[in-house]
């Protein structure tokens with residue numbers, strides 16, 4: 001069947017898009033690689049009770065009920081591994097399912113944690129906050145018994161309180177940014193956000209969890225797994241203040257510096273991108289969520305990391321926009337649409353402030369030593385990345401990949417792409433560019449797919465025996 | 470001031486610069502982008518004699534094979550990942566095996582080392598190959614390098630200016646080359662310019678008022694997830710490969726090469742299409758390459774593909790590169806159009822350019838590569 005619109009990603013943005021467009025009468029296909037609805041924010045386990053302690057669970061429950069009530073053609077465990085534009089729209093290849101065709105495409109594929117390397121980050125027990133959170137939300141398990149939570153961004157707080165709720169001890173929360181700077185722009189923060197932050201702060205205080213700003217985990221130590229981390233105070237440039245390092249015992253540490261939007265599908269279609277203030281590569285969209293490629297829309301983290309509330313707002317807007325583009329009536333009166341546009345503008349302003357406050361500390365490369373692995377899959381140490389630039393003449397991140405294999409292994413640069421690109425720029429004495437990041441984000445095959453599935457139906461492959469082409 | 474400006478920092482420009490500077494010539498290399506940012510970073514690094522029938526290209530490939538060995542001694546084999554891995558050509562049918570045998574006989578006569586194999590011997594070389602193949606041939610001289618590393622190491626220590634697009638080759642009142650004009654209106658002066666701009670060769674030549682018939686031929690490669698235990702030991706080609714290399718059909722051809730890498734991934738290449746610079750990744754092409762690989766190595770069926778990438782081979786109407794002086798513009802030299810063999814052919818190309826520019830005797834007749842053949 002040919003759909004009016006295919007939505008990829010069933011997180012806050014994709015769910016809201018699908019429900020809104022379907023309410024307006026569109027034939028909608030919704031695809032997500034996860035086994036259940038909700039995306040990263042509302043990730044939950046199989047049991048009925050699972051997830052009730054999530055933020056804004058009632059919003060999710062309502063969206064889910066609307067979705068189940070609607071005619072949306074939702075497929076779970078459906079990873080989109082390839083997208084093509086066709087004369088009448090788009091065709092998506094989906095692992096384990098038949099291809100999906102639609103006239104319009106909405107990209108709501110969200111983001112994953114952005115990691116920065118540091119000595120010892122390849123030890124077992126060092127995880128991203130997203131991975132810790134996914135374990136917690138998906139199966140109710142804490143990553144460790146005594147956990148250090150570090151990195152930058154408001155996301156550290158729900159991770160820490162989630163771990164506490166699951167019975168883990170949190171040995172400290174180390175935020176590299178300076179959240180006090182929020183106070184200088186009070187108007188930008190919605191009251192709800194302040195209340196939320198206050199609740200987290202109260203929980204941390206109740207459990208006597210130290211909360212330090214301007215601090216970072218700069219090394220992890222241990223034999224077969226992490227047993228301690230080194231925490232240091234950062235100066236204005238993000239370098240460690242001498243004499244400020246101290247050791248903290250733990251059996252797990254979560255470290256993440258914001259998020260990296262997942263852009264394989266729009267990049268394969270040629271959508272334009274730009275470098276957001278947080279250093280993320282994001283899609284270029286207009287006020288209606290249209291990308292630079294006709295028929296391709298985007299909502300949520302892929303248009304700029306900004307959190308679940310913004311993702312919901314954008315999803316609703318884009319749902320209305322694709323409905324109108326499909327010749328349906330708007331699901332909202334104009335006054336509501338105007339209010340949504342205003343809300344999005346203020347949520348974007350807040351996101352911008354958040355990025356300024358929680359920017360990855362510029363001096364992070366000074367925490368590394370020559371043997372620190374930048375790319376874990378291919379075991380590429382800092383020294384080789386530096387040699388590619390200073391000795392072999394690489395001037396951009398793509399050439400660095402070709403000369404020292406960063407991003408060529410399992411993760412295809414999902415983990416090391418940002419760090420390699422930032423290091424390359426720094427070693428070359430210039431600023432990071434979108435082109436550096438595109439080199440590590442472009443993956444025409446968006447998800448790993450078995451060769452047999454890529455090859456297509458058996459009758460096309462010429463059978464088992466080799467036949468001349 | 471340099472004696473020679475080499476335009477293009479791909480494998481061919483790098484080899485030209487390497488041999489020119491060893492001949493005592495002062496060289497400056499200019500590239501619009503980074504080093505090895507063109508076709509040299511978007512193909513594979515097979516250094517093959519097996520896929521070439523007797524003729525000028527095979528002669529050049531054999532010369533190049535010897536030069537790659539010397540380069541590996543000079544620069545070190547490990548830094549450029551040079552490896553004499555050997556290649557296994559396999560034939561599906563008796564008719565194909567006859568063609569393989571005929572090719573091998575001709576190649577042997579001009580100095581290629583090759584052993585013909587009956588179908589039941591193939592498993593000694595590649596235990597995981599599909600059963601029931603008719604036969605094949607083993608080529609111990611087939612080798613490989615990592616093209617980007619090789620380019621970077623050949624260029625090491627030379628004057629290389631990245632991010633310098635050459636907008637025009639400039640000639641003096643007598644029509645001879647006086648230098649180039651680069652982006653930002655900078656002018657570089659030299660009596661000799663080597664055009665090593667790969668698929669852009671025709672465009673650059675046109676700025677000097679001369680014609681070089683070079684067009685792109687698109688190709689795709691698949692990379693799998695790492696597989697444990699090095700299941701594929703050599704380069705393995707299906708005999709249909711030859712058809713793909715030498716055909717004039719504009720449509721899709723895929724000439725299969727499957728090989729394991731040190732990192733454990735398997736590289737599967739590659740297709741050939743004449744579709745201009747079409748940037749698309751058409752699924753039917755990727756499907757075809759995947760299907761051929763699975764047919765040859767059934768265990769690959771379950772192995773995930775991590776990546777597909779694409780390149781544009783610079784090709785000429787007769788599929789031979791253009792190497793030598795431009796007959797119309799004194800001081801302009803071309804080293805372009807190596808199609809799917811530029812990595813393999815780069816050292817012999819660079820050495821030939823160095824000999825011709827310095828007036829040394831190359832020791833063989835370069836006429837088959839002369840631009841004069843198209844005029």
Ligand SMILES: Cc1cc2nc3c(=O)[nH]c(=O)nc-3n(C[C@H](O)[C@H](O)[C@H](O)COP(=O)(O)OP(=O)(O)OC[C@H]3O[C@@H](n4cnc5c(N)ncnc54)[C@H](O)[C@@H]3O)c2cc1C
Nearest residue numbers: 009011012013033039040041080109110130300301307308
């Ligand atoms: C691991 C993790 C945990 C988080 N936990 C919290 C938290 O506790 N509190 C908080 O405030 N914020 C949290 N965040 C941030 C928050 O999740 C985001 O702000 C919000 O989810 C963004 O919504 P979205 O719809 O844009 O994307 P997402 O919620 O990320 O949804 C994107 C969906 O797209 C799917 N997808 C991606 N690519 C494909 C493909 N090729 N084929 C099919 N499906 C695909 C994914 O499976 C995913 O379900 C978390 C983020 C991450 C990465």
Ligand SMILES: Cc1cc2nc3c(=O)[nH]c(=O)nc-3n(C[C@H](O)[C@H](O)[C@H](O)COP(=O)(O)OP(=O)(O)OC[C@H]3O[C@@H](n4cnc5c(N)ncnc54)[C@H](O)[C@@H]3O)c2cc1C
Nearest residue numbers: 479481501507508509512515635667688780810811812813
């Ligand atoms: C899929 C595929 C597989 C392949 N496999 C093999 C293989 O296994 N073995 C093999 O031998 N060959 C192989 N090849 C072919 C090989 O890659 C090419 O023949 C070779 O890279 C050509 O090198 P080059 O230096 O001529 O061109 P390029 O590497 O493209 O270099 C040309 C350079 O010129 C620069 N340039 C262009 N215009 C200008 C200008 N105006 N000013 C300044 N700079 C400019 C470009 O930026 C570029 O860096 C393959 C090719 C493909 C596509």
